[in-house]
Structure formats: structure tokens, C-alpha cells
Amino acid sequence: MQDTPTLNTPRFEMRKLVRQDAAALFSTLSDDAQCLYMSRGAFGSEAELADWLTDPTWPGRTWIAVDRTTGAVAGRYVAFPGRDDGVFEVGYVTVIDYQGRGAAKECMIALMSHLFEREQRRRVYAEIDAENAASIALAESLGLVREGCLREHETTHKGLCDMVIYGALRREWRAPQASTI
Structure with missing residues (x-):
């Protein structure tokens, strides 16, 4: 697996996840409403979440965004290899207390710019x-393009789901300005 370097944004330090981060993520990822759109439902225990977050067979990398002012965890950001060389899928979960405050956009700009x-x-x-x-x-605020809809593509804890694909190419990437966060 590739190294997970520290990334910096104006408000957050994005560092490699450690098992102890499950404690800060548990209140969000144990909430059914917060996990509605995930591929699996809410976690029943902090230990179960920690095992899932640190699964050694998962081929991706995970960054934890830490608020520089408070030291609080703001979210989890991931990148993992797609089917072809040079292609990565990204994902994100924002902690309840940081939702609607631009944390995900700020951190995704840093992650995508890094990639x-x-x-x-x-x-x-x-x-x-x-x-x-x-x-x-x-995804749209980051400038990703809607590439299509995969109908009845994934069965999750809530049933059969349509999935939309949003993508960006390196040659097209222009990071949104900080003033748009």
C-alpha cells in the first residue's frame, strides 16, 4: 500500500488514520441517519468500527481531518485504487458537528489536488x-462531472440502490478557490 502523507488545509491537518480515531468517529457512524447512504448500516460498537476502519485487507488509504484550532476530528477522507492504473475512487464522511461548515469541501480539495x-x-x-x-x-461544487447513473447497482442495508458516478480528469482539474468554500 502507498504511503498516506499528511495534507494541510487552512483549517485542518489531514493525517493518516489510527485505530484510536474510531472513538471520535463513533458518534457519527453509530447513527442510522448518518449512515443511510453508506454501503453498510450504523456500527454497534466502537470496537466494530475500529476493526472496519483498520481492516488490513482494504487496499485504500484513509486521512483523518483534525481541526487545527480545537483538535477535534472533523471527518474521514479516503482514496482507493480503481480498476485501472492512475484511477482512484474517493469518499468522505463528515462528523456531525462539522456538517454544513465547508469541512468536506476544504478537505476534498486538498485530497484531490494531492492525487x-x-x-x-x-x-x-x-x-x-x-x-x-x-x-x-x-461533488458538483468540487467541479466533478456527472458521468452517469448505474441503476440498481448496489445492495446496501437500505436495499437496492442506484449509484451516480462523478469524476474529474487531471487535465481538467482546477481546484476551487478557497473563497468558494
Whole structure:
């Protein structure tokens, strides 16, 4: 697995996840409403969440955004290899207390800029539950292009779901300005 470097934004330090981060994420990821659009339902215990977050067979990398002012965890951001070289899928979960405050956009700009500029990935995409309006709005605010809808693509804890694909190519990537966060 590739190294997970520390990334910096104006408000957050994004560092590699450690098992103890499950404690800060548990209140969000144990809430059924917060997990509605995830591929699995809410976690029943902090230990179960910690095991899932640190599964050694998962091929991706996870960053935890830590608020520079308070030291609080603001969210989890992931990147994992797609089916082809140079392609990565990204994902994000924002802690309840940071939702609606621009944390996900700020951190995703940093992550996508890193993937395109430092790692020279050619394509980054997000697969989003078609009913997840907030996540779709975030993808669009980042300048990702809606590439299609995979109908009845995934069975999750809530049933059969349509998934929309949003993507960006390195040659097209222009990070949104900080003033738009």
C-alpha cells in the first residue's frame, strides 16, 4: 500500500488514520441517519468500527481531518485504487458537528489536488447513492462531472440502490478557490 502523507488545509491537518480515531468517529457512524447512504448500516460498537476502519485487507488509504484550532476530528477522507492504473475512487464522511461548515469541501480539495498534482493520477471519481443530495452537491461544487447513473447497482442495508458516478480528469482539474468554500 502507498504511503498516506499528511495534507494541510487552512483549517485542518489531514493525517493518516489510527485505530484510536474510531472513538471520535463513533458518534457519527453509530447513527442510522448518518449512515443511510453508506454501503453498510450504523456500527454497534466502537470496537466494530475500529476493526472496519483498520481492516488490513482494504487496499485504500484513509486521512483523518483534525481541526487545527480545537483538535477535534472533523471527518474521514479516503482514496482507493480503481480498476485501472492512475484511477482512484474517493469518499468522505463528515462528523456531525462539522456538517454544513465547508469541512468536506476544504478537505476534498486538498485530497484531490494531492492525487492529481503530487501523485499524477489521471482520473478521480466518486460513486454516490443517487438519493444522497448533500454528497451530490459536494461533488458538483468540487467541479466533478456527472458521468452517469448505474441503476440498481448496489445492495446496501437500505436495499437496492442506484449509484451516480462523478469524476474529474487531471487535465481538467482546477481546484476551487478557497473563497468558494
